Amino acid sequence: MYLADSRRSPASDAAPVRRPGRLRGVAGTVLVLGIVSLLTDVSSEMVTAVLPLYLVTTVGLSPLGFGVLDAVYNGSAALMRLLGGFLGDRGGGRYKVVAVIGYALSALCKPVLACVHTLTLLGAVLAVDRTGKGLRTAPRDALISAATSPERRGRAFGVHRAMDTVGALAGPVLAYLILRVAVDGYHAVFVVSSCVAAFGVLVLVLFVPRDPRPASADVGASEVGTGPPQATSGPDGVRALPARRRLRRLTVCAALLGLATVGDSFVYLLLQHRYRLSAEWFPLLPIGTAAVFLLLAAPLGAVADRIGRWRMFLLGHLALLGAYVLLLRSGADGGWFAGAAPVVVLALHGLYYAATDGVLPAAAASAAPAGNCGASLALVGTGQAIGRFVCSLTLGALWTRWGDRAALSLMAAALVGALVVACHVLRGAEPPAAQGTCPPVAASPTRPTDEEPG
Numbered sequence: 001m002y003l004a005d006s007r008r009s010p011a012s013d014a015a016p017v018r019r020p021g022r023l024r025g026v027a028g029t030v031l032v033l034g035i036v037s038l039l040t041d042v043s044s045e046m047v048t049a050v051l052p053l054y055l056v057t058t059v060g061l062s063p064l065g066f067g068v069l070d071a072v073y074n075g076s077a078a079l080m081r082l083l084g085g086f087l088g089d090r091g092g093g094r095y096k097v098v099a100v101i102g103y104a105l106s107a108l109c110k111p112v113l114a115c116v117h118t119l120t121l122l123g124a125v126l127a128v129d130r131t132g133k134g135l136r137t138a139p140r141d142a143l144i145s146a147a148t149s150p151e152r153r154g155r156a157f158g159v160h161r162a163m164d165t166v167g168a169l170a171g172p173v174l175a176y177l178i179l180r181v182a183v184d185g186y187h188a189v190f191v192v193s194s195c196v197a198a199f200g201v202l203v204l205v206l207f208v209p210r211d212p213r214p215a216s217a218d219v220g221a222s223e224v225g226t227g228p229p230q231a232t233s234g235p236d237g238v239r240a241l242p243a244r245r246r247l248r249r250l251t252v253c254a255a256l257l258g259l260a261t262v263g264d265s266f267v268y269l270l271l272q273h274r275y276r277l278s279a280e281w282f283p284l285l286p287i288g289t290a291a292v293f294l295l296l297a298a299p300l301g302a303v304a305d306r307i308g309r310w311r312m313f314l315l316g317h318l319a320l321l322g323a324y325v326l327l328l329r330s331g332a333d334g335g336w337f338a339g340a341a342p343v344v345v346l347a348l349h350g351l352y353y354a355a356t357d358g359v360l361p362a363a364a365a366s367a368a369p370a371g372n373c374g375a376s377l378a379l380v381g382t383g384q385a386i387g388r389f390v391c392s393l394t395l396g397a398l399w400t401r402w403g404d405r406a407a408l409s410l411m412a413a414a415l416v417g418a419l420v421v422a423c424h425v426l427r428g429a430e431p432p433a434a435q436g437t438c439p440p441v442a443a444s445p446t447r448p449t450d451e452e453p454g
Contacts, residue, residue, distance in 0.1 A: 026148075026152075026155065026156055026159045027147035027148055027156065027212065028147075029143060029144070029146075029147040029208060029209065029212035030144050030147055030148060030156050030159060030160055031159070031163070032203065032204075032207045032208050033140060033143060033144060033160060033204075033208060034159065034160045034162075034163030034164065035163065035200075035203055036103070036200050036201075036203050036204045036208070037140075037160065037163060037164035037167065037200075038163050038164060038166050038167040038170075038200075039167060039196055039197070039199055039200030039203065040103060040106070040107075040167065040196075040197055040200045041164050041165070041166075041167025041168045041171060042167040042170050042171045042174065042193075042196050043106075043107070043110060043167075043171070043193040043194070043196040043197035043200065044106070044129075044167075044171065044193075044197075045167065045168050045170075045171025045172055045175070045286065046171045046172070046174055046175040046178075046189050046192065046193040046196075047110065047113060047175075047189065047190065047193055048265075049171060049172035049175050049176075049283040049284075049286055051265075062396075062400055066265070066269075066396060067266075067392050067393050067394075067395060067396015067397065067399070068392075068393065068396065069123055069126075077130040077131070077133045077134035077137070077385060078134065078381075078382050078385030078386050078389060079131075079134065079382075080130075080131045080133075080134030080135050081134040081135075081137055081138055081378040081381050081382045081385065082138075082375065082378045082379065082382050083134070083135065083378075084098055084102060084134055084135035084136060084137065084138045084139055084374065084378060085138035085139070085142070085373075085374035085375040085376070085377055085378025085379070086374065086375050086378070087135075087139075087374075088138060088139035088142055088373075088374035089142075089371065089372055089373065089374045089375050094139075095139035095140070095142045095143050095146070095210075095374060096139070096143065096204075096208055096209070096210045097210075098135060098136065098139040098374075099135075099136045099139040099140045099143065099204065099208075100201065100204055100205055101132075101135060101136075102132045102133065102134070102135030102136025102137075102139070103132065103136050103197075103200060103201045103204055104132070104201050105128065105129075105131060105132030105135065106129045106132035106133055106136075106197060107132075107194060107197035107198050107200070107201050108194075109125050109126075109128050109129040109132070110129075110190055110193045110194035110197055111190060111191065111194040112125050113125055113190045137377075137378070137381060138374045138375070138377045138378035138381065139374055141157075141361045141365070141377045141381075142365075142373045142374045142377060143208065143212055144156055144157060144160055144361075145361075145362075145365040145373060145377075146211070146212050146373070147212035150365070150366055151305060152305065153305070153362040153365055153366065154301040154302060154303075154304040154305035154309055154312075154358070154359060154362045155298060155301045155302040155305060156301070156362075157301055157358030157359070157361055157362045158297045158298040158299070158300060158301020158302065158304075158354075158358045158359075159297075159298045159301070160358065161293070161297040161301075161353075161354075161357050161358040162293070162294050162297040162298045165290045165293045165294040165297060166294060168286060168289075168290035168293070169287055169290040169291060169294060172283045172284055172285075172286050172287055173284070173287065174192070175189050175283055176283050176284060178192060179283075244367065244369065246367040247364065247367045247368065247376055247379065247380070249425050249426055250310070250360070250363055250364055250367060250380050250426075251379055251380050251383040252383070252425060253310075253421075253422040253425050253426055254360060254380050254381075254383045254384035254387070255383035255384060255386055255387040256387065256418045256421060256422060257317055257384070257387065257415070257418045257419070257422060258383070258384040258385065258386065258387020258388045258390075258391065259387040259388075259390055259391050259394075259414065259418065260387075260391060260411055260412075260414035260415035260417075260418050261317075261320065261387065261388050261391055261415075262324070262391065262395060262408070262411055263388060263391070263392050263395075264286065264289070264349075266392070266395055266396075267323070267327075267345070267349055268282065268285040268286065270327050270404055270408065271285060271327070271342050271345060271346075272285070273404060274327065274404070275341075275342055277342070285346065288342075288343065288346030288347065288349075288350065289346050289349045289350040289353065290350065291350065292346070292347050292349075292350025292351055292354065293350040293353045293354045293357070295354075296350070296351060296354035296355075297353075297354045297357070297358060300312060300354050300355050300359070301358050301359060301362065304355075304359045304362065305362075309359045309360075309362055309363035309366075310363055310426045312355050312356075312359050313355065313356050313359050313360055313363065314419060314422060314423060314426070315355055316351065316352045316353070316354070316355025316356035316359070317352065317356070317415065317418075317419055317422075318419070319348045319349075319351040319352045319355065320348065320349070320352040320415065321412060321415050321416065321419070322348045323345045323348035323349050323352070324408060324411065324412040324415065325412065326341050326344055326345050326348070327341075327345055327408060328405065328408055328409060328412065360380060360381070360384065361377050361380070361381065363380075364376055364377050364379075364380040364381075365377065391411070395407050395408075395411060398410060
């Protein structure tokens with residue numbers, strides 16, 4: 001941590017946009033965090049790319065059983081996300097410390113996977129791994145927000161998510177190659193995965209500063225009238241977050257749409273089931289989603305900065321609805337389009353993530369009060385994760401009881417209803433692009449303050 005902090009000086013931070021070596025105005029801290037996420041995603045996706053099919057076909061889990069495990073996998077992160085955000089906000093912003101703990105915890109779980117052989121122990125290890133993810137997510141996003149001016153946050157989060165997706169592309173390919181050449185393929189995947197994750201933690205410790213804000217950030221914070229961070233930090237500030245109208249709207253809509261968002265593993269299982277894809281190709285299905293995500297995350301983040309982040313968020317869910325429709329119709333249809341449908345489904349799935357994954361925290365950062373950036377990001381992210389948790393349980397039960405087609409039909413209908421409600425709730429909720437102090441960054445004295453709770 002000392003190495004990273006000693007590299008900063010007020011002179012070098014005085015003009016962040018003009019600093020050479022930046023990617024079209026994206027802060028160096030964002031790029032380094034992108035590298036950390038890239039390495040971590042290589043490690044994670046090596047493991048998760050092979051788990052769904054292994055659990056369903058080898059272990060013999062029913063769709064309901066897999067839905068429970070998938071819900072635990074995602075729910076563990078949701079439960080810890082608020083804690084990670086709260087701990088990061090404490091003491092004036094300990095975002096890097098909490099992020100390191102979260103990344104390290106996930107890295108330690110990878111070699112343990114090679115030592116467990118029962119579903120209970122496997123579920124426990126995955127839950128601990130997701131606990132690490134929950135702890136690190138809000139502090140990492142707070143670091144990105146701190147290093148970026150409010151009007152550029154959509155682009156910054158898009159670039160970070162695009163770099164993260166490079167890992168999502170590389171992880172399944174590496175797992176596929178290891179399984180083909182290694183004698184004990186699964187153990188080899190776990191060992192290589194743990195080494196890559198450990199390297200990502202090392203990069204985070206050495207090259208990410210504790211406080212990535214420009215030197216003039218504290219002055220700018222007082223000028224815009226937001227007050228010092230301690231004015232809203234701590235337990236009282238966290239409890240007051242749901243009273244902030246814009247943050248409350250985002251949280252409710254993220255949770256509502258999450259209730260109709262089918263998990264990635266279920267999407268890939270539906271593709272494999274309806275099109276009878278070969279089992280050896282299953283680990284490569286996430287690559288289709290990740291490739292589209294990689295190409296579009298940064299451009300759509302920049303577009304969201306101009307047209308409104310919540311609008312882009314809703315448009316992304318329309319793409320997801322299109323993927324549902326194709327899964328429902330094309331599997332039963334003959335002709336040439338039936339062969340192309342899996343590719344189109346994966347493309348729409350990637351488009352959904354490109355339009356939502358980085359846009360939502362960017363919108364939450366602009367609605368967050370100073371001093372509670374981590375908790376605000378965690379609140380919105382937790383609402384979405386809880387919705388997806390319930391969706392995994394519900395879809396697994398519906399699939400077991402009535403089959404995949406009926407289950408997905410109900411999810412599609414639920415998504416239509418959620419989109420209608422979200423359009424109404426979020427109308428007028430978009431602040432000016434330059435607003436937001438999460439954490440405070442240098443700003444013009446004439447910029448208006450964030451809205452009062454209400």
